Amino acid sequence: MKITIIAGARPNFMKIAPIIRAINAAAKVGKNITYRLIYTGLKNDTDLDPSLFIDLDIAAPDAYLEIQSKNSIELAALILMAFDKELTNNPADVVLVVDDLTPTMSCAIVAKKHGAKVAHLVAGTRSFDMDMPKEVNRMITDGLADYLFTAGMIANRTLSQTGTDNKNIYYVGNILIDSIRYSRSKLIKPVWLSTLLPEKQEYILLTLNRRALLDNKKNLQNLISVICKSNLPIIAPLHPYVQDTLKKLQIDTTNLHILPPQGYLSFGYLLNNAKAIITDSGNVAEEATFLGIPCITLNNYAEHPETYRMGTNELVGEDPEALDRAMQLLLNKQWKTGEMPERWDGRTAERIIQILLDSEK
Template identity: 40%
Template structure:
């Protein structure tokens, strides 16, 4: 019997692991001789950032919680590595499955490889080329020691080939986050609260910001929000505020009647708002994928992206981090003159089936 250890630690990870878990459970019911342990590293540790995802996405409670949240990048990485090593000593695994590009991805892949355990990286091969992003370093290090790469696009495949990865280790399967999106779409629900009551379909924007380039410099954050407020022509902006952004917003004291800030939302509530929005304004990578597949205009406040397919075939555009350059993008949205989703290969809701079939063939 094979044992797979599935690692999740931060909010985006849960959407990526949920369909893999559901597919493994299905195989178990069909009699396949495979077990899995779900390890939550604790990288995100408040309920809105992790707990809700277990409930809403029907993921079983984790077999272990490593309690690796808090501290600096180095402290968090070290804490997760120490705790995960103990987990693997106590529960020897045939394969460690990591997803995405967060600290947990890096820490657990290194720990597994030092114990001579194979690593599979779901969403392997994506690159932004921006080494100022911690996530880019996490991707590069993880992919340098990974055994099997489950990729979301031909662009990711090419990145891996250029770095010398052999073809038999690259598995082009699609995007598990889209599996979750398509499966959960019928369950999306309007959030409760006064700020959401009067929202009309395509009559509001939804915005997220958390990257240091946008939120750490107070005057730049103030200028960016001012540019957005000017461009939306009075339409409501729903702004679930990331903890790091909240601190700086308090300092700059920006207010407007149509800027509606709230706590981070659950998965079903947030994507209800994305699905029905006039447009999304974000500096998140994953949200660009969800907006693209739901054919919602997406303005990304970044100078680069590791998800170029959302620009080439999707509804995403890079507006950059300069508030002065935002105006034409918002004008285009307000005129209804935005591109449509063209369809991205294998983003069809069946990625987890392909992943699990490959893993069972190789390890079960």
Template identity: 35%
Template sequence: MKILSVVGARPNFMKVAPLHRVFLEHPSIKSKIVHTGQHYDVQLSDIFVRQLNLPQPDHCLNVGAGTPTQQMADIMLKFEGILHTEQPDWVLVVGDVTSTLACALVAVQLGVRVAHVEAGLRSGDRGMPEEINRILTDSIADLLFVTEQAGLDNLRREGVADGKVHFVGNVMIDSLVQYRQKANELDTLDSLGISSQSYVLVTMHRPANVDTESGLERLLQLVDDTAKYKTVLFPLHPRTRVKLKEFGLMQRLSAINNVQLLEPQGYLEFLNLMEHAAIVITDSGGVQEETTYLNVPCLTFRTSTERPVTVKLGTNQLLADLNPETVQQKVLEILDGQPKTGQVPPLWDGQTATRIAEILLRHP
């Protein structure tokens, strides 16, 4: 059985790495990786290949920059040729990025079965491109691998046949479990001149937060308020950096006291920074999950989350009003010793990739 696994953006690497590793343990599985190049920045792709011990991808589509429509069209045209050459039994897509939907569509059109890892997640916000990608990919996939109970509930409500759906856990946590110790052996904190619990880690890149001047003004206020209590570490996503410059706000951000602006971090470095943060403030999906597993307080600056288990069971709090004053209130509560207590969700145990492989082997 031949499986082509698709990666395109940062979170995809952490999900595909444990799957590829487990696939290689089975002589009956031939595993190959296709990198679309959707994230073309070296710091957002190549470094993850190295740190996660992935081989160089078997195929690189080199899509690069462009609008989502341009990227999708380019991926589909190039991926079609790969499928004709490889003739796989399965195309495995992960997450909810442009590459996920584009490659799933091409596979279905050519009669190749599709497995979707991290299926069933819904934010309820169709203004997010990721929400459309999730819904459409789930509607055409042959197997859907689910991370949490909400995913099962969503797919059942949408009429997806129970036989297609499998609750397997969270494959991103597989990577975290495997590399947590290695991350903690790094000198990331020392190199930045900080100590454990002395800082708040901030990540922001969603269009709703960084694509408008008003969104960036809220972000600057959030950072300024937080920096009054703890050092703020802010790795700047390329999108965020571009928008700050576009609106002439980079200098204002740089002038805020007690803030360290960082380049995008490698997987291990960022994992280390997350684990030792007093608080993480984010608009990322995966960070909500990782902080829940690490038992680190997380404040999610979004109107909704597709990962409700991180709020229901985990350490995540959703700041749906997008008000910096609410962030300040929650930061003070946490620093005053009133963090939200959490627990690790079911099947987030580091064995998700093994369960997925076993199911795929039953569908050669």
């Protein structure tokens, strides 16, 4: 079985790495399985720091499509053409795509045109908001997929209710947890952390990335002010454009420490040792649930509702008052105790590869 794996952005690699390790393990015991890893972006993409593939214990991509565009329609069109050439030159039995990006949808379309089967990793997530470009990507990709690998029963129900054949739906668990469990013993303490917090102080980890949140400057200022009222150190490893946005707010505080983005293992250390996490990232909320760390998400929506229905996550939207109430619960040690969703056990990749191998029999 020849599998082509698609990555469209840095976060995809955290979910792809366990799949690659499971393929290598299967091949090592004599299974007829190989993979080819494709990154749809640029080879010199600054998001793909050299340490990423070392940290994840995988090889760098076999090929780069070298496509970049801020216009989603143009991006889709360019990827369609580039991936068509890639699959023509390197045919695959299965094309595995991840999440809900434009490259995810585009490569799924090309795969079906080439007669390859499509495996969608993290299928069945929905916001039910058709104004979200990612929602369109999800629906198209799920509609084309031959294997729909889901992280929870909520996703299964969503797919069933929209007419997906149940025989194509596989509840395998959360692939992100595979990466956390694999890497947890190898986390790297950032060298600057002991200087910044010399007495091993408790801290809150803050991550921000969502453009809609950042564009509302006045509300963002109110949110950051609420966060900084805690008096705990706020460790905020942020991309340059987010740093610039926060600095322009000119918030007068001494406990907000804005830092550059961290490598995967260093960020994992900050995550693993935080008193609490405030984020707008679904992936970070999932990791927090696995680690049992209180998490406040600045969004009204979560890809995996399990994080707030069962786990340690709470959604406060972009509402400073809701954030303030959540912060009070956190600081008064009244945060709920989460529990682990079923099959978030670090063996998702093994299940996926076994299903693919069994389907060939």
